[in-house]
Each structure stands twice: as C-alpha cells, then as structure tokens.
Amino acid sequence: MATELSFISGRQISNDSGVVQSGAKLYFYRAGTTTALTVWQDSAATVAHAQPVVCDAGGFVPLIYVDDTYDYKIVITSSSDVTLRTYDNLPKAVDPTSGSSDSAKLLLEWSTITASTKTVITSELGTGFLANTTSNDITFTLPSAITSGNGKSLYFKKTSGANVVTINAITGQVIDNRNSFKMFARDGFLQLVSNGSNWVVVENNKLGRPGQLIPTAEVIAPTGTVFTYGQTLSRTIYDEVFDNITLQVTANTTNAGNQLTSISGLTEAIGAGCLIEGNGIPAGTTVSSVSGSTITMSANATATQTGIDVRLLPWGRGDGATTFNTPNTRSRALLGRSNMGGTSNGLITTGFAGFDGNSLGQSGGNQAVQEHGHGIRESSGNISVQSGGGTLVSGPNSATSSDTFGIGDAQNVQPSVITNYLMVL
Numbered sequence: 001m002a003t004e005l006s007f008i009s010g011r012q013i014s015n016d017s018g019v020v021q022s023g024a025k026l027y028f029y030r031a032g033t034t035t036a037l038t039v040w041q042d043s044a045a046t047v048a049h050a051q052p053v054v055c056d057a058g059g060f061v062p063l064i065y066v067d068d069t070y071d072y073k074i075v076i077t078s079s080s081d082v083t084l085r086t087y088d089n090l091p092k093a094v095d096p097t098s099g100s101s102d103s104a105k106l107l108l109e110w111s112t113i114t115a116s117t118k119t120v121i122t123s124e125l126g127t128g129f130l131a132n133t134t135s136n137d138i139t140f141t142l143p144s145a146i147t148s149g150n151g152k153s154l155y156f157k158k159t160s161g162a163n164v165v166t167i168n169a170i171t172g173q174v175i176d177n178r179n180s181f182k183m184f185a186r187d188g189f190l191q192l193v194s195n196g197s198n199w200v201v202v203e204n205n206k207l208g209r210p211g212q213l214i215p216t217a218e219v220i221a222p223t224g225t226v227f228t229y230g231q232t233l234s235r236t237i238y239d240e241v242f243d244n245i246t247l248q249v250t251a252n253t254t255n256a257g258n259q260l261t262s263i264s265g266l267t268e269a270i271g272a273g274c275l276i277e278g279n280g281i282p283a284g285t286t287v288s289s290v291s292g293s294t295i296t297m298s299a300n301a302t303a304t305q306t307g308i309d310v311r312l313l314p315w316g317r318g319d320g321a322t323t324f325n326t327p328n329t330r331s332r333a334l335l336g337r338s339n340m341g342g343t344s345n346g347l348i349t350t351g352f353a354g355f356d357g358n359s360l361g362q363s364g365g366n367q368a369v370q371e372h373g374h375g376i377r378e379s380s381g382n383i384s385v386q387s388g389g390g391t392l393v394s395g396p397n398s399a400t401s402s403d404t405f406g407i408g409d410a411q412n413v414q415p416s417v418i419t420n421y422l423m424v425l
Contacts, residue, residue, distance in 0.1 A: 003043050003065040004093035006074075007191070007202055013059045013076060015084055018208035020059040023079035025052040028064075031071035031089045039072075040065040052077075068093040071150070087202065089195045091151030112159075113138055122148055128155035131183075133163035140167045142175075142192070142199060150196035161186035161223040164237065175199045182240065184425045185224025208424045211244035213327065213334070216420050225422040230328030232318040238425055242324050247312040253280055253301035258288075260295040260310060268339050270295075271359025272350075275317045278310035279303070283320050287312070287359075314361030329421040332363060333414075367413050 013024040028037045028051065041047040043065055055061050066072055073088040110128045118129070119141045125148055131138045140156065158165045165183040167175065167190065175181050181190060181201065191203040207225060208214060214225075221227050235242045249265040260276075274287040276295070280303035288296045316325025338344045338357035348357025355364035 001045055002068040002093045003040060003045050004067075005043075006039070006064040006066050007090075007193070008061050008074060008076075008087075009063045011061050011203070013055055013061065013084065015078070016209060018212055021055070021078050021084065022057045022059055024055040024059055024061075024084070025077045025079065025081065026055070026061065026064075027052045027075040027077070028066075029073040029075070031073050033073070037070060037072050038067075040067065066090075066093050087193075087195075087200060089150045090193070113140075117141070120154060125152040125154065128157065131156060131158050131165045132160055133158060133165060134160040135163075137163045138165050140165070142167065142169050142173075144170055145173050145194040145196060145198050148194040150194060152194045153202075154192045156183070156190045156192075158183045158186060158188040167192075169199055173198050176201045178240065180239075182237075182425075183224075185222065188224065206424060207422070209244065210238070210240040210424050212424045213329070214422045214424065216422050218420065218422075221420070221422055224425050226326065226425060228326045228329045228421050228423045230316065230325055230330075232316075232323040232325055235318070235322055235324055241423070241425055245315055245327075246324065247314075249310050249312065250307050251278070251295070251310045253278075253303060253305045253308065255280075255302065255304045256300050258297045258300045260297065260301075261293070263293045263295060263310075266290070266293060266295075268342055268358070269337060269360040270312050270314070271362070272356050273359055273362050275313040276310060277313065277317060277320065279308050280305055281310070314359070316361075326423055327361070327421075328363070333416075334421075 008026065013021045015021060028039045028049075029035055030037050036051050038051075039049050039053065041049055041063065045065065045067055049062075049064060053062065053064060069092060071092050072090050073086065074090065075083060076085045076087075077083050110130055111124070112130045112132055114132045114135070115138070116136045117139050120127075120129075120143050122143050125143070129140065131140075142154070156165065156167060165188070167181045167183075169175050169179055175192065175198070181204075183190060183206075185206070187205070189203065189205045190201065192199045193202050194200075207222075213228065226233070233241065247265070247267065247270060249263050251260040251263045253260060270287060271290060272287055276285045276287060276297060277283075280301050281297070282299045282302065285297050285299040288298050290296075313324065315327045318324040335348060335357065337360055338346065338348050344358050348355075350356050353364055355362040
C-alpha cells in the first residue's frame, strides 16, 4: 500500500483572524462523504492516528500519512469543534516513482518568471513559479480547475520586494471565493490545489488576513504591510483590503427620502458616523442611525431604486472613487466595539465619551482635563474663601468656585507605551 505525507502535516492552524488554534482538531473522511477515513502516523501505515487528529498546544499538525485507498476530505475545527475550514476531494496517495505526483515534480521544476503576464497551462501543473518583480508587476492566469482535474497543485513565490504579484482565476472560477489573489511581500508564498471546480488556497505565508491590524515594535513596516495613519490606498490594487474593512449591502432608496430600507447583509458593526456610498446617494453622506434593516442617512437620496449596491465605509472613503482610507491609529488606544455579539454593554457612550462605542471606526477622547468646577459645602454657618485663581462666592452652607481651570494638557493618560500598528495588505 502506497502512502504519502499529507500537505497539512506540520502546518500551524489559525482562524480567519490569524489567532493560533491550540488543540485544533482534524477530521478525515472519504471525499464527499462523512465516512471516517483512517490516516497514519508512519509511512509504513502500521500505526493509525486517532480520529480526530489533535494539534499540539502551538496549533501544529503532527505528521499525517494518507494511503492509496480513497480520495479524502479534511474538516478542521477549533478545540471546541467550531469548523474553521474544509478541504474536499483531495487526492489519495500515488506511487512517487510513477511520475504522476505533483510533489515529485515540484522537486524538479521551478520556473523563474520576469514577464508582466504569464498564462499557466495544464502541462505546468505541479510547477513552482518564482516571480521576479524587480522591474514590473507580474500577473498570472490560472488554467481551468475543471480541466486541471481534482487535486492538482501550483506553487508561487515572490522573490522581490518591489511591485505586486496577482494570480487570477479564469472567468467563472474562484480562488477561495475570490477572483484573484495578490502578493506584496518579498518571499511571499502560495500553494493552490484544484478541487475539480475551483482553486483552493492550502498554504500562504501572509502575516494575516488583508486588513488585519497587528501591533509591532518594528521601526519600518515590512513589505506587504503599511503603518496605519489614515492614509489613502488604491481600491484596485488593494481590493481585498478594501472589501475586508468595508461592507457592501443591498438596499432600497426613495427619491428625496433619507432612509435605506430592506437592507440585506447589514451587521451591528455599522452605526452612526459611518460613511455611505451608492448610486443616488450624495457624496459624504453618513449613517445617522440604524434600526433593524433600515438606515437613516444624513442626506436625502436623489432617486427611487430597488436592490442597489451600497458600500458602508467605517474608516473613510478616500476620494470616493479610486481610493479608500486606512484606520488612523496615531495616538489612539484601540477599544473593542461595545456591541460585539449583538448587545451593547454600554461602557462607551456618546453622552460621556463623545463618540459611539457601537459604531466601528468611530474615535474620540483627548489627554486634556475638561473645564469644570467644584462645589464646597459647610455643615453650618457662612464661608468666604479667597482663591489665587478667583473668589469663591460667599454664602451660607455652600459655594461654587468661579475659577476656570483644567482646560489645558494634563497628566490624564493611563500608563502607556508607544508602538506601531501594521495593516496587512
């Protein structure tokens, strides 16, 4: 019986937010079914793994060998059995001496690409492409996943920190539910596997999901990331970031009306102050309030429309056409949204904090002690006190200071350390 080391061996499992999953579980099934499949701890297939296979405390997968009996499926869950990802229709083991194994071919062929475009053909399946972007961007077009067949692999590595690698699926197919994948960082790596219908990302070494914020002590932002100070980025080049930090919904509008109604796709993260874009919605319009599937806007729509695409932008709209804004984390502590999970805890409110803790992207606060006064009460008799900043009003039992103070900078900041924040591109 032939065996082959599964691609998942030795990987570190994390969720979509990049959080490592200690004790993650891997369930193995026959492809397209829920029939359990035996996998092995050794290449001789003498010691079976328990089902599920459990990762160590660091989220690392042990060595797992699959045999040549069935194509297989992997369901990856957290330690509490929350499904993180599913890979189906993965190929069973083949004899590596037969020449039909992608992994065997990979050991033989790496192809360096410098031209601005490269269309990958089916005879190149199993090849690794070294994209030298020193002089220009490089765009790859994948072959049809249907024509390529189930379980076929392609590998891409970016060898220069300059420019961008874009990998496009053909029309009608996707790469993990997207039309394209981009690499910005030097030594960026991507492995794709065809499931017979589309392409699946089985490995990439990005620092996290595009749009994810990461605190760092690094002095210079690594390639493939940017420091976040509210600057504008291209909606075309950084389309995945744009999609991840904004929200597109469908809604109805009424001419001269200030409401978006029958909204599909709305989440509780959207609140007052969030910018709105859409056909017939004036530039600079923001959310005034949200109630169920209705948004009240700060301006009136200019047309009556049904089911239009509306973009909600918590962090800024750039020029409103070709760019968008990153979050501005300069001199700001990051606070968790008050209504994560659906119900606000009421700890950050507009009345006291000056901004809405339920609305993603809102900010406020400063280091100054705000202007205020202090009441003074005497248990009996009259008081008359002279102060360096002003005279306290005399009278029986109580007085209020007429001083004005506390309107400048003051030591009113929690113990802190200054760091940088990166956003993954």
